[in-house]
Amino acid sequence: MLGWILGNVLGAVSAYKKGIFDKGxxxxxxFMSNVPAFGMATVLLYVFSLKLGLAPSSGGYGFDLIPSASITFFRSVLAHYQLPFWSVVLITVGGQAIGMRSMSIYELNADYVKYSRFMGIKDRKIVGYVFRNAMLPQITGLAMSIGTMIGGALVAEIIFSYPGLGTTLLAAVKGRDYPLISACTLIITIMVLLANLFVELIYGVIDPRIKAAQQD
Structure with a gap:
């Protein structure tokens, strides 16, 4: 989700402002979005854990800690979460940004934008409508990619030995633990269904035409 948000913001700014955002x-x-998930995870592990020592290299929390509702435990969980989290986010930003940039450029050159400028409407208000229209395909792509996000997360979880849903599902498949496989599949299914419901609600907020159609 964070990679999707950052990518769309970067793509919109690149299309509107250009300059260093578009060329730098x-x-x-x-480039980072074309790096494989295991490659990005390995680079982050080598640089920030082995060389700089800024983050733990494996596990979901400190091996010397017992899970509890304490500040020390939550800080350890947050520290162990950083590298797996950013290894997935960084490979997501580029693809989202290039899609948003293309849609924004298309909308900025549309006839209604030129007509609105001729009518003297403030550019800030026009840009707001432009980016709302450009967001619609991006939101659809987000809903469709929710189910496949587990693939990239699985690679990161294996490299960092992180106890997430992906490694749990992989262990269940290897151990032929069918109830656990069913539980993991159910969780992923619920995530996809909720994501699609969320997208339907967001569509009505962004595009008044869709909201009117939903009310009918």
């Missing part, structure tokens, strides 16, 4: 920052994230 966007190509960097586009």
């Amino acid at each position: 920052i966007l190509p960097v994230f586009l």
Whole structure:
């Protein structure tokens, strides 16, 4: 979700402002989005854990801690979560940004934008409508990708030995633990259904035409 948000913001700014965003920052994230998930995870592990020592290298929390409702435990969980989290986010930003940039450029050159400017409507208000229209395909892509996000997370979880849903499902498949496989599949299914429901609600907020159709 964070990668999707950052990517769309970067793509919108690149299309509107251009300059360093379009020629400097966007190509960097586009390059990172083409790095395989295991490659990004390995690079982050080597740089930030082995070389700089800024984050733990494996596990979901400190091996010397017992899970409890304490500040020390939550800080350990947050520290262990950073590298797996950013390894997935960084490979997501570039693809979302390039899609949002293309849609924003298309909308900025649309006839209604030119007509609105001729009518003297403030550019800030026009841009608001432009980016709302450009967001619609991006939201659809987000809903469709929710189910496949488990693939990238699984790679990161294996490299960092992180006890997440992906490694749990993999262990269940290897151990032929069918009840656990069913539980993991049910969780993923519920996530996809909730994501699609969320998208339907967001559509009505962003596009008044869809809201009117939903009311009918």
